[in-house]
């Protein structure tokens with residue numbers, strides 16, 4: 001069996017404007033890959049393109065998931081195949097209670113109850129008192145992140161994509177979110193892609209590979225903590241002039 005996700009020479013446009021150029025990125029089974037990159041470099045756009053969010057047009061390349069070409073499948077079909085995303089800025093959904101959203105994520109009917117185990121997970125995420133509020137409506141920044149990550153964990157994805165799970169989250173919540181994510185990944189053997197700026201989540205989640213995305217293209221691949229350390233020391237300016245720059249992933 002090959003990698004769980006294989007992205008080959010992917011180029012993406014929004015309204016005719018090129019946002020991503022010739023991206024090559026693999027995620028092996030049971031592994032976690034990290035994407036670093038400055039604001040506006042295209043990290044969220046890459047996730048949107050992988051998921052098939054309307055407007056992010058793949059103009060070149062392919063996305064293979066679990067051996068199947070999913071490049072032109074709909075968001076719905078991709079979710080059903082086992083890709084789950086916790087978005088960077090999850091929307092507020094008026095009229096839908098968090099409890100019912102969690103049931104949908106766990107693929108339950110609205111008349112069914114959440115199981116003891118699911119309620120226990122909501123409790124660990126400190127969201128029990130919010131179950132009867134509208135999804136994300138008037139939630140604080142950290143509450144939105146916890147709710148988004150709880151939702152995606154209940155979907156039990158084979159590939160878990162987390163767009164900045166640690167941005168705007170307090171220290172205790174990072175420990176909580178990080179340990180629940182790591183526990184899910186070790187228990188199920190699922191893979192993950194994590195976008196992070198500060199890397200706080202990597203203190204709790206074991207990551208295998210990292211990549212730096214700048215100006216819509218990948219500048220390098222490396223060991224995630226080494227890449228993070230180098231960014232902290234030299235900034236992204238260091239990536240611009242790095243002699244190890246390569247745009248193809250090497251094993």
Ligand SMILES: Nc1ncnc2c1ncn2[C@@H]1O[C@H](COP(=O)(O)OP(=O)(O)OP(=O)(O)O)[C@@H](O)[C@H]1O
Pocket residue numbers: 014019037038039040041042043044045046055088
């Ligand atoms: N739907 C869109 N329409 C127009 N421009 C877009 C769209 N989506 C993304 N962009 C632009 O593409 C660039 C990359 O945006 P993206 O959200 O992917 O960055 P990012 O790397 O996730 O940044 P951040 O770290 O700030 O989250 C930005 O300049 C953004 O304004």
Ligand SMILES: [Mg+2]
Pocket residue numbers: 043044045088163
């Ligand atoms: Mg982003």
